[in-house]
Amino acid sequence: MHQVEIATTQETLLDSPEMVLNMGPQHPSTHGVLRVVLRLDGETVIDLDCDIGYLHRGMEKIAENRMYTQIAPYWDRLDYIAAVSNGLVWVETVEQMMGLAVPPRAHYLRTILTELNRIASHLLWLATHALDIGAVTVLLWAMREREEILKIFERQFGARLTCHAWRVGGMPNDAYDDFNKDVRQFVNNFPKRLDEYETVLSENRIWLSRTVGIGVISAEDAIAIGLSGPALRGSGVPWDVRKSRPYAAYADMDFDVPLGENGDTYDRYLVRLEEMRQSRRIIDQALEKLPDGPVNAKLPKVVKPPPGDYYHSIEGPKGEIGCYIVSDGTAQPWRVRVRPPSFINLQALRQMCVGHLVADVVAIIGTLDIVLGEIDR
């Protein structure tokens, strides 16, 4: 960032064709408090750098001073759009360290609820991405569907956004009485609504011209940077943690992984839309097969994992979210490290943006689907 600034502030604005533009931290479409320093020639981006840390709360350090069971609510605040997925990675990692086996019903409920959360997160992505490109109506349509999911969350967890959804060893309580009915209703209505969004955007000339060929990243580069989630699959790399190392009840589910070809914004858009359809399919199956039984495993009074380190990751809506925990055998972790998908996906921004126009930077930030809460932690 400083290189970008120093290179141009030496000369006055009129002497040089270049201009440094500070996008953020207060800007309508940097999705939070991201600061992007752009070096522009006219409106073409020559260089850019990201400045992050405005939302740093020291989550990993806080975790060193909390009990294992106390940390889970903090994890909801990482990626607050997908609190359910984040919570899952923490409890599952601790369960693996403890060697705990979770009852199948808990696994199934986890699958249903994280997939609902994936849909909610993708809907918010669609809403903001479309808004960034100027299609305002899609924003409110997507919010309408997201509201249905949040209502289910509210009834199940008692909170809409940062729902402390899981406990180590299972769930705090069983599904509420009308859970099946509510989810079934959502599953039945959703495809129709998704088709509506597609009619507004997928074939729209302006949408195509704004997204096709914008922010291209090749499969090799995507792997080299370490992209994950839809950003990686948009480039055509077949990698999905739900398939390669199934967690929760994904081993029993039958679903496909959508893959793009060119790795541009339009491919990532299609991949995410298809992922929502596949999520719906997973929820449908899980609801069909939902077993009866307890939702909690037997747990010792104090969770004290044996000394050692463990890494476990799940496929969050933004990408592979992982958790690396080092335990020294006490009730508090010795060191915790999160593998944050948004943080790593953001590293591709410079490569994707250089040579494009300012308007494309906004579209590319949207297509990366970043959440600053998780980048800054």
Added chain:
Amino acid sequence: MLLLGPINVLNDLLLKTGLSAETVNYFVWPLIQIGIVVTLVALWVAYATYLERKISAFMQARLGPMRVGPWGLLQPIADGLKLLTKEDFIPENADRWIFFFAPYIAVASAFIVFSVIPFGPDWAVIADVNIGLLLVLAVSSVGVLALILAGWSSNSKYALLGGLRSSAQMVSYEVAMGLSLIGALMFARTLSLSGIVGAQGSDSIWYIVYQPAGFLLFLISGIAENNRAPFDLPEAESELVAGFHTEYSGMRWSLFFMAEYAAMVVVSAVATTVYLGGWYFPFVYRLEASGHHNLYVIVSLLVFLVKASIILYVYFWLRWTLPRFRYDQLMDIGWKWLIPSALINIVLSGVAVFVVQALNYSGKVKTIEHLDRGLNMTAAGKGIVFGIGVIGLFATAVLLARINWRSRDFNLRVQRRNIKLVNLPKGKPAVQTES
């Protein structure tokens, strides 16, 4: 007859005060008209914002303003009051005077145009200038100056980029806008806006029938000229925060807002006048024939308002449906599509007029009735011109598609792909399940 009363009474009263008939006719009445038009247009503009909010709300499955008054009908007034009482903030390093006056230029240029718009026959037009259309184009292009000045004087990079964008955009779309009107002028044979309406009235046809391509071109370039979505780049919220008016607040900001809506109303009014027959509507003239002159004027006025509102609705409709163009794509559309098609439209209109005249004067078919008020044609002539207009619309599209075939933004359908669905092999589960 009832409606005739007050106006005549007022006229008599004015004459009794000792003013000469000329003063009353050329000074007092225009002032009254200006007062009425400015008030009503301001009201129209205010309620256009209300309508836009309501229409967008219905498109987006919500209610829109509902709290102030019944169905939120007093919302524009509440908004106006709020903006009046807000702080008028001027950034420290801004060019104070230019920053101060730019909004006034914007509003003035938008409102002056209403002086020549024929809202209806007789007293419903302030000034029937014989170069009315030229005046509309000239004055509305002053509006761009306000945006450049606002963008430049704010001393903000976002405002500067917005100002630059708007200047480039408005200058290039003005060309297409002016060119697209020429076709209609060939049939009207006058630049006076009342004359254009009269020509359509005496020919009992709307020029949209003769000039479908011209109407579309005018509407598109008008939307671009007004900086409205999908061409709202100068104020593209997601990129430039608010574009040229980023640093404005309070009343000065709302003046820009008013100017934008007034300019929309202007374009709708001009499109109505030139292409949709203005206040002319079939059978309304019977009121005049039966002696209800003022009723005739008022009904014509309503006809005009309804037509203009329909075009205004198209504005709202497009804004809440379409995504935004990118800057270079916008320029592409202006220079590679709109201007060439406007030129082709001129040629085709010329051909149509020539064919009609040639047929008429060769004596084979009677196509022209008379030339007193514009080009008035018989049914045969109308058919020929309509045919050439429709064929021209498709011919233009095909020709331009041919020319632009290689451009990246044209072949989008070819570039459109489907993603492939892969059923990846499942790995070993990472979690344990209680049996």
